Amino acid sequence: MNAYLLVAAGLSVFVCLLHTFLGGRSIAVPLLRAADLHPVPKYVAYYCWHIVTIVLAAIAVMFAIAGVRAESLDLAWMATALTASFCILGLAVPPLKGQKYKNMPQGWLFLPIFLLGVLGGVQ
Template structure:
């Protein structure tokens, strides 16, 4: 059993892992598969977007692993970095939703990343700031 020093960073890690799984299984069905089946997109644009979809999977996995490392070591800097990334993800999604007049329910990534950011912020508040 891995000793957890910061339970909030651990919660952010679990939330990130769940997000990654949602991205793989629901995103694959709702975003990646229709993208690959589309006929009206230039091949290079289609496969670049598909590549980016995989990059997001890797990115969220790195976020989950990094929050876990921050939880085990109670590491302020790593937790801060991942929290900042989660909040930026939420803000980017909100900017796209608003500027493109999309539904908040059809693109819930903003909420998911906001939860991860909130958990990370709680972890930051209880982390060892001297390690920074």
């Protein structure tokens, strides 16, 4: 058992639930209620919202499997690569778009998961 990867799995589940319930209420619901958006970009964005939900759940599963099966370390590295890319994107977009991290904190949520993935991968 790899404790780093299991903690990464737990944090990934937390981020997935946060995205699904809190984010759904504060982002997906207002998106769907926006009367001034054309239906195509509105529903494409909503579709992408669900893709993100699936990817977040898959990351949690990959870390969990790798955490209990040492021979599945490649799954942990894939999940780590995904969380690293989400972290970098999430930390780069706010300053590039003139936003504040308090309004777009997503990148910071992936930082500890990414670090745990690296630690679990080299353990």
